[in-house]
Structures are given as C-alpha cells and as structure tokens.
Amino acid sequence: MSDYHEMWASLGLDLKTHDAVLEIVGKGYQDVFLSQKNRPEGMKYFDFVMSEVHGLRIKEIMDAKAEGRKVIGTFCVFVPEELVLAVNGVCVGLCAGAELGFEEAEKYLPRNTCSLIKSAFGFKLAKVCPYIESSDLIVGENTCDGKKKAYESYKDIVGNLYVMDLPQMKSEAGKALLKAEYVKFAQKLEEISGKKITVESLKKGIEIVNNKRAAMSRLAKLRFADPTPISGLDALLANQVYFYDNPERFTASVNAICDELEKRIQDNIGVAPKGSPRILISGCPMAVPNWKIPFIIENSNAIIVGEEMCTGERGTRNLVKDQASSVEELINNIVDRYFEIDCAIFTPNQNRLEHIKQMVKEYKADGVLHYGLQFCQPYQMESKVVEKELEKAGIPVLLIETDYSQEDAGQIKTRVEAFIERIS
C-alpha cells in the first residue's frame, strides 16, 4: 500500500487514531475474510478494494474533486445516487460499523442511541473517516426518530449537512412528499455542482445505477443454488463495497464474480457442503466493519444465503424505468422505484413481511435470523411482527438484538448454534 499520510493529513484526519483504526480493521479483515476456505477467485478484487478503501479510493475521490466534481455523502438508501451521477457527482456511503469515538458521541447523544447513529458522530469527532471529510455535501434523512433528531446536532459538527424529509406511510400523500423532496434535492445538486440535470445526464445516471443493481441481483440469485457458491460474508462484503466503489468498475467486478459462480454451480462447487443449514438475515443494515453476526453464523456450520437488509436486497432490488422524455418523468420513475423500499420506518409495513417470506422461499432458507441493533425502535418493534408472521408460516426465526461491541459474541454464538441445531 502506498503512503497516503499526506493526503489524510490534508483532510484533517487524526493520523495516530486513524493508523490504529486501519490496523484493527485490517486484522479483523484477515481473521474474518481471508481465513475462509474455497473463496471465489473474483473476491480478490474486493480484498484489494478493502485494502485501499481509505487509500486509493480516497485518492480517486480527491482527483475527482480536483476536476470540479462534487462528493455527496449519504446515510440511507433513500438518497438516489442517480441524481448525484446526473450532475457528474460521486456518491459515497458514510455509515460506519465500529464502536469508535462513542464517548465523544455521547456528549451529543443519549447513551441509549443505536450504534449506527453513534458511529456517525464518533467517526466525525475522532477524525478518522476520509469519506466524511471529503464530502462536499452530507445528506441526512428524516427516517427514524433517532436519526431525525441526531441530525439537529450533527449539522453543527459537520457544517455541510442537508436534510431530506421522508414519508412514513405508503400513501399518495407520502409519494407526493418523496417526489417533492427529490425535486428539491435535484435542485440542491444543481446548485452546488453548477450543472443542470438533463434528460441525457439523468438517463445515464439511471443506467449506471440500474446496471449496478442488476449485477447485485444476479449475484443474489446465484445463491439460490445448493451448495451455495459464495459465502454470506463475501456477499455482504460486495453489498458493503457497493456504497464506496466506482459504480461502473464495481458492476464489472460483480459480473465477473457471477461468471465464476455460474461455473461453480455447473461443477457443483460450493463454499459449504450441500445440505448445510441455510439462513436468511433480515433487519438493520450492516456497515463496514460490522461482520460479527455473519462471522458467527458461518463459523457454526451454517451458510447465509440472503440479506433482507439495506446492505442487501432491500437496497439493491428493483430498477428505475428509463423510458421517459423529460427530467420530470424520469424523477417520477425514480420515485416509483424508491417508494417501494420497505424500511421499518414505514407504517404499516406489510410489504416487508411479504418480501421476507418470498425470500425464504426463493433462497430455500431453513430459518431467518432477525438482526436488530440495540435501541433501534423501528426494527426492534417490527421484529415481533416479523416473528409472528414467519412462525405462522412455519418458518423458524431467531431474534438477535446487539450492538457494535464484541462483548456479547459468546452469548450470541450459543444462541445461533442452538438455532442451527433446531433448523438442521
């Protein structure tokens, strides 16, 4: 790896803490990913991306900024990357999956705030995230109460926060609100980039993101096979890298893995023996380096076959229709696609229940592990409804509530092992 210290210093990172973070994440990556057996060759690309996630990728982003392109940081899959690309911007995910800077974060947030929100504060306050520091605009969204209220303080810390309102109900009024917010966001992007969104530029943005999502769907479908050709950990990694990488290069790399996996399926090669217990994970998103639960599952002789999460199918399914002759019609098509996202902030949220059941069937899952972050009201509340609905359908469910610490890993492993025994 090249020496990027000068670049990190120019971004105002705390070099000592940042070096320590890279070392811990690098070690974790070795233990979790590189220790897996029989990985697809194509995962080498993702290993490289991860080794350079604060290096080469940030260098590329800085080069893009030098060319006048704007970097837009996001915390939610409701922020349409298509619009960012339509002004030739770069879209990056800012969610973090590690317990860092929490003490500082708790000066702004109550202790009983979910780890995802705390880490957004922690990473900023500890000055360890080059993505936050290189963002020209950070987009917050009024989703759960935690995020909505936290952005009021986050605004003062980052200084370049833009907040998007979001509906809470799948009604006509809700859809109209989403459209109004996307139109406003498009105007904001035009204002900061100095570029006008045209039919051509928006169609191009839609095409790039559709291709990225189509590649992820292709990868997901290959996991229907038994034996499964790729581990859940590696598939999750692709879902996480989805938020950082150059979209076109990412799409090509995922499609290359898919070619390899198709060959594996033909040759009956899998990462776990045929007939291994198959688990679907459902719930809150898992941001890098939050690999605790998948690591436990896949080191307990089971295999994860799908993710009903925003770092998974909730974030990548459904494409935007690109047939339209005006920017407004294209924005309508974007609204149609994003309005289908069944995040637990919506009430009621029957579509999510149907989607989980549909995924269980398609992926031939033997059981569902519902992952809820501690203090996450929407997903914790909904987990009870999910449990009831799945049990009614004869699908075994395990509800896990956890945070970013490793303290409960042993206890979770015991529960996961018992669950796997039950579904085997």
Ligand code: BJ8
């Ligand atoms: S569309 S899941 S990315 S809001 S875990 S911060 S909900 S208290 S992340 Fe999300 Fe968008 Fe929905 Fe997806 Fe709040 Fe829960 Fe914390 Fe959460």
